[in-house]
Amino acid sequence: MAGHQRISTANDQRENGRQQVFEAIRQAGRIARIDIARETQVSPATVTAITSELLSAGLIEEITPEGDRTGAKRGRPRVALKVRGAAHLIAGIKISDRSATVILVDFEGQTVGEYDHELPGPVMSPEEMVSLVMRALGGACNAAGRDISEVSGVGLGIAGLIDATRNFVHWSPSLDQRNVELGRMLSDAMPVPFYMDNDANLVAKAEQLFGEARNVSDFIVITIEQGVGMGIVIDGRIYRGERGCGAEFGHTKVQLDGALCRCGQRGCLEAYVGDYALLREANIRGSAQPEDDLSALYARAKAGDAMARSIFDRAGRMFAMGLANVINIFDPSLVILSGEQMTFDFLYGSDVLERVKSSVVQVDAPLPEIRVHKWGDLMWAKGAAACAMEGVSELTIRNLGADAA
Amino acid sequence: MAGHQRISTANDQRENGRQQVFEAIRQAGRIARIDIARETQVSPATVTAITSELLSAGLIEEITPEGDRTGAKRGRPRVALKVRGAAHLIAGIKISDRSATVILVDFEGQTVGEYDHELPGPVMSPEEMVSLVMRALGGACNAAGRDISEVSGVGLGIAGLIDATRNFVHWSPSLDQRNVELGRMLSDAMPVPFYMDNDANLVAKAEQLFGEARNVSDFIVITIEQGVGMGIVIDGRIYRGERGCGAEFGHTKVQLDGALCRCGQRGCLEAYVGDYALLREANIRGSAQPEDDLSALYARAKAGDAMARSIFDRAGRMFAMGLANVINIFDPSLVILSGEQMTFDFLYGSDVLERVKSSVVQVDAPLPEIRVHKWGDLMWAKGAAACAMEGVSELTIRNLGADAA
DNA sequence: ATTATTTTTTTCAAAGATCAAATTAAATGA
DNA sequence: TCATTTAATTTGATCTTTGAAAAAAATAAT
CATH class of the missing domain: 3.30.420.40 (ATPase, nucleotide binding domain)
Incomplete structure (x- = not known):
């Protein structure tokens, strides 16, 4: 395994293309097709093909050009693309010792709502944790005037030794037991994709998606x-x-x-x-x-x-x-x-x-x-949302391929 | 840059395939096409196509079946493939404080010759280092009855702070200056691809290719x-x-x-x-x-x-x-x-x-x-050879694609 | 007002790559 | 000698990417 790319079937290849183009759009905020081509080293023809897929899937949208075109060069004007915020609603939850902070963001990362749920105590059982998370989630949706069924991904951040690939908690100061399959429990309780990770990784993800480490x-x-x-x-x-x-x-x-x-x-x-x-x-x-x-x-x-x-x-x-x-x-x-x-x-x-x-x-x-x-208080929750966002993006784009087939 | 595969043009894709199949063969030592397919998750059809390319390029060879087929299942017998040792001759050189140890290996990793060149002193100038390496290399070839022109890649290991991606020596106990472009100097003096790295990375590479970390x-x-x-x-x-x-x-x-x-x-x-x-x-x-x-x-x-x-x-x-x-x-x-x-x-x-x-x-x-x-004394030199081997493999396989085009 | 120019985007056909299925090859068992 | 089994190869279909050409949409020039 000396680090070569996996060989890819035609379908995989297109999926990679979609992921890469979508990532470029998210990273840039707003970017024209020609610049996506330049940046991703993909031909304009392919960019057109992929973006039209993403457009018709509703994951991205064109920006209607503003009237202000003073100082524009001549030639066909470029039309910028951006992630379509309305495509998905994502929730991020952070458990601290005093409260559960929830943030709702749209697919662009714009904050849609915030919510704070006080904890009865700093330590609880896994079952209590599950019901707490569900209540906090419900409260946040309520406060934002959204229904919980609109949420398409949830991220959770807790302190401790977390195995995020297996959604497993080796140990957490918030739980009264070690070795808890918290991810499975919450996935079962939740109708949408669920992700969890420890504090520091949340922040890393937030910095990567929205913060200082964007490039x-x-x-x-x-x-x-x-x-x-x-x-x-x-x-x-x-x-x-x-x-x-x-x-x-x-x-x-x-x-x-x-x-x-x-x-x-x-x-x-x-x-x-x-x-x-x-x-x-x-x-x-x-x-x-x-x-x-x-x-x-x-x-x-x-x-x-x-x-x-x-x-x-x-x-x-x-x-x-x-x-x-x-x-x-x-x-x-x-x-x-x-x-x-x-x-x-x-x-x-x-x-x-x-x-x-x-x-x-x-x-x-x-x-x-x-x-x-x-960061502000919401840093952690926003990181949790960032994790979920990444997961939802990948899933959606993958399924997009399956739908077409 | 959230870690997705680069999109790949048709040619890149085939190159990846070649690299991956070749790597599987090297890793296994000897392996039949059908097992390559199973292991790399590539269809037998593609394996046939790729291995026939590698065969005609002389990088691998079929193993002529031994007479001993007792206990064989029925059906067409599988023919194993292996790396063709004669394809390339690789040199690895390790500078310690007392001597320059050289090892010559074939493309299979089999030792072809060893050579030890005593140093006048533990510290030298970059120019002395270059001439030393060239003399040690010549001596090793001589001792093994090979011509230096047969060598298709050279790896060098020295202690210190080495930037292997730029072939640059920040500092080494063997050199009397800091910040030396040793890689450029040696590349110029040498008619073949040249690689260098510090001790520990050499060993890591050796463990990965030949040692305890093969999988x-x-x-x-x-x-x-x-x-x-x-x-x-x-x-x-x-x-x-x-x-x-x-x-x-x-x-x-x-x-x-x-x-x-x-x-x-x-x-x-x-x-x-x-x-x-x-x-x-x-x-x-x-x-x-x-x-x-x-x-x-x-x-x-x-x-x-x-x-x-x-x-x-x-x-x-x-x-x-x-x-x-x-x-x-x-x-x-x-x-x-x-x-x-x-x-x-x-x-x-x-x-x-x-x-x-x-x-x-x-x-x-x-x-x-x-x-x-x-490890034995030759560990370090063998690691240097492993580095060069990896480089030569990649280069050869890449050029193979260019030749075909 | 019309034409030329420029730049972006899309369309189209060509070139490859992978793969499933069919075929061929090469052995053992009956 | 023929059936069976397993490995390897061939073939045709499908899908991707891309370069080149065409179309689109603006400004500049006449």
Whole structure:
């Protein structure tokens, strides 16, 4: 298996063509046929053939030209194509410890509705999770004035060790059991294609479809939420590893026999930069008043409190070390750091990034670009929707071939 | 670029077919057409067409059936195909600090000749390197009774930061300059296709073509020579990163502000497990007689010397930590550890491997297989030959298409 | 107002590729 | 010697892509 393309029957070939043309249109936003041909290296004749298929399937649409044609060159004007938003309605759901956030987007990625469903508690049984997801989904549809039957794909994001290829949960902080076939359970409860993945991969997918990595085929996303996550994109696809639980950045070891992690092992990065780790430090270090609020601790550090500052300092140094290791291993062209406000201040600050750069193997070539991307609250849900969107696109286009035959 | 196959013109498609069929034949060693069809999912008709092309190009050959057909089923007997060794002669060259090892192999991978060329010194100028390689190549051909003009591809392996896609040397311990266009220089000096890569990728390629990873599409190779190297194979292809210098396992940090590495940074894995690091430790730790022979130090450790033992012990713990990090990130199905005799005893021992396993994120799924593969001296050179072989195969098959047109 | 020019898109016929089905080849069993 | 079985090849049909030609739709020029 030395990495050659699979041989393709005529039908497969046309399907590939459709996928590729559709992807080009989505990526560009709006693009004329001639530019699709240029970009995909496919002849204009084929582009015409494929786009007419996609048009009659309702997946894309022509943009009616605006009156404003000042400064136009002569010649037949190009007509731009775009994804037809109305083609599909997609839902993305993100489970955090406090609530289930739902976002509804159309096939163009435009937000159609948002919805927030509070959780009774942070941990629940698989069955409760299923009913919760269904209720949240129903609530979101209601709020947006849509019927649940209009939704053609659902994506779910939860924290933990998720095997997305098998829709299997090895472990999640939101579930009271390990090894749950959550995907099967939810697929059964749902009348539409269902996809799930862990936090970091969601963000990676969102960055790839809508965000900073729109034209990048190899990049890495680091996320800090409760834990520390990583999404790896290689050759345009999310890398998941054999058992689907690779990219465990938060549990790479940064200190031999180091601090105890909630995973039970010692020296994990998460045990130095996670919320609970910082608070633990603060309390151990004999502060007079026991601390249980991270933002208060952070405020004290900013105010100059030496003890508090040293806690964040060490976290930053450990994080820099871990990130440098990832860069040394992958030599990516782009690293995207993503997380909440405070994270940005103490983990994504310029001093930490400087430290990362000085810990990367030095060559006379530009260092990988490290971009910091602050998202709104809906980032995670939008990522979940992005996953579902990709799945629905592929399915639809595949079926399109089957229909024709 | 969401990872779809490139659309393929008719000619491309046939080329893919040829590549795939040829690869199947090489992988199997000897295989009948009907089995190729089964394995590659291509119809027998197409297999017949493609194999007849490859046959008439002289790249493969039919195996004349042996007399022994006892226990044969009835029906027309299958005739096996194999790669035709005589089709090409390939050279692999490995530069170490003491010598240039050359191996000549035929297109089947069978060794045709070996040759060792001693170096005047471990470090040289790019020009000296070129002339050295050419002399070593000439010497090998001479010794094997072949003419240098018969060689149809040359692969070179050297240590350091190599950008194999651009045949560029960022840095190598064998060269007295950084940033050398060694590939261009050698291509100019050589009348045949030339390929180069760093140590670890050579081994990965050798494992993939001839070794333990023959049917595995995702695996990781760790090598210990002077430094510590890693080769990453994802989806059948070597992953190289953006600047071609990823997989720098030896310079991932295992200790914050730790031991000084020869790369100038602190806390690199190499600074704990490399030869020089171990000797440095031995001398610092106030042993009576200064130590400069690693095997002597190792002997003392085995004999029970507590100081010596603690040195190797720490190296083992650090190595385990680094390896566990790699596994946590990649979740590969297979890890191959490769190196010299002593390495096996103190880094690849069962206690270290146990430690690795206990530092990997725990899920209820089988751990990645860690296989230890001890190679002979010629491993590196054979890997270089494997790289060249892959290149020559692809080129030949591509040109085959151009000839027909 | 009409014609020429330019650029995009579509149509059409040619060139290949894959495959299912039929045919041929080459063995064993009866 | 003939039936049976399995492998390999041939053949005709179907489907794709593409280059070239034609059509379409605008602006520029006369």
